Amino acid sequence: YDTPIPCQSPRVSVIGAGNVGRTLAQRIAEKNLADVVLLDIVNGLPQGIALDLMEAQGIELHDSEIIGTNNYEDTAGSDIVVITAGLARKPGMSRDDLMNVNAKIVVEAATKCLQYSPEAIFIVITNPLDVMTYLVWQSTGLPPQRVMGMAGVLDSSRLQTFIAMELGVSTADVHAMVLGGHGDLMLPLPRYCTVSGVPITELMDEITINRLVERTRNGGAEIVKLLQTGGAYYAPASSACIMVETILRNQSRLLPAAAYLKGEYGLQDVYLGVPCRLGCRGVESILEVRLTDAERLDLHTSAASVRQNVHLALDSLKVLM
Ligand code: TXD
Numbered sequence: 001y002d003t004p005i006p007c008q009s010p011r012v013s014v015i016g017a018g019n020v021g022r023t024l025a026q027r028i029a030e031k032n033l034a035d036v037v038l039l040d041i042v043n044g045l046p047q048g049i050a051l052d053l054m055e056a057q058g059i060e061l062h063d064s065e066i067i068g069t070n071n072y073e074d075t076a077g078s079d080i081v082v083i084t085a086g087l088a089r090k091p092g093m094s095r096d097d098l099m100n101v102n103a104k105i106v107v108e109a110a111t112k113c114l115q116y117s118p119e120a121i122f123i124v125i126t127n128p129l130d131v132m133t134y135l136v137w138q139s140t141g142l143p144p145q146r147v148m149g150m151a152g153v154l155d156s157s158r159l160q161t162f163i164a165m166e167l168g169v170s171t172a173d174v175h176a177m178v179l180g181g182h183g184d185l186m187l188p189l190p191r192y193c194t195v196s197g198v199p200i201t202e203l204m205d206e207i208t209i210n211r212l213v214e215r216t217r218n219g220g221a222e223i224v225k226l227l228q229t230g231g232a233y234y235a236p237a238s239s240a241c242i243m244v245e246t247i248l249r250n251q252s253r254l255l256p257a258a259a260y261l262k263g264e265y266g267l268q269d270v271y272l273g274v275p276c277r278l279g280c281r282g283v284e285s286i287l288e289v290r291l292t293d294a295e296r297l298d299l300h301t302s303a304a305s306v307r308q309n310v311h312l313a314l315d316s317l318k319v320l321m
């Protein structure tokens with residue numbers, strides 16, 4: 001019984017214990033994926049949520065430990081860091097309005113986490129997503145493989161839901177693909193959306209498809225309008241959890257994620273939603289699907305908008321420093 005071998009469970013730190021962060025912590029724990037460190041700037045908040053979640057452990061029957069903290073030291077040794085800290089959109093507020101405030105929060109969170117978890121893979125959730133992911137990559141100096149953003153899984157899942165609802169089929173049989181930036185310029189690709197392998201272009205007319213695509217583009221705003229007090233969080237947390245799972249279990253699932261492009265799709269030095277093979281090293285590879293000229297143009301327009309915002313955010317950070 002005198003075994004000196006330490007038992008180390010996988011550890012995921014979730015920065016920001018708001019709606020997305022706490023729901024993600026719950027999903028990770030209840031799926032028994034890892035121990036979770038939930039960190040927030042507000043005193044007592046992550047501690048209270050962590051304790052509440054731990055008190056459900058005997059009923060939910062999971063073994064994950066959930067620690068709530070305001071101290072970055074407690075995140076030490078994380079395999080994955082998920083950044084949700086920041087402000088959420090209020091009605092009438094665009095994702096880009098949040099940019100300058102969130103830029104500072106995200107850069108600080110990422111650099112502090114890296115100090116205690118030098119091997120971690122970073123998943124960024126804070127909006128505006130593609131811009132924040134770029135800032136995390138740049139400020140940490142990590143190889144781009146280890147920094148990615150969550151948006152494509154969510155946007156694709158929304159389109160998947162709308163297709164299933166429209167056709168009256170199980171969402172389990174629907175696969176949808178949404179690329180590009182997370183915002184008004186996202187690029188849903190109906191040609192690559194299928195129901196049990198059948199492209200939806202064979203199952204619906206163009207007007208219906210366009211309606212579903214538009215609803216997907218406005219998916220975030222639709223929820224903000226209904227909730228009034230914040231944005232979506234159940235589907236975003238599920239989406240991030242799938243990414244965490246595929247990395248921890250080295251599953252090599254092909255998921256859309258914001259990844260750093262080095263020439264793929266004719267784009268350089270920008271983070272944008274593309275199909276990624278995710279595994280234990282992070283983004284293992286990027287898949288280049290064939291795009292029509294119009295789709296390629298849309299993707300490049302989306303990239304140009306992200307780039308412009310990255311420059312604005314970098315300028316705002318310089319002013320603050
Ligand atoms: O698809 C996607 N990527 C998204 C992105 C889907 C949903 C939400 N999306 C964005 O995630 C949203 O626009 C926000 O930028 C973040 C977090 O959304 P959430 O709904 O969780 O926001 P909350 O509930 O306001 O929680 C934010 C928490 C809150 O508890 C703050 O106290 C905390 O972040 N916060 C901080 N924590 C640590 N350190 C600092 N500096 C800090 N500042 C705020």
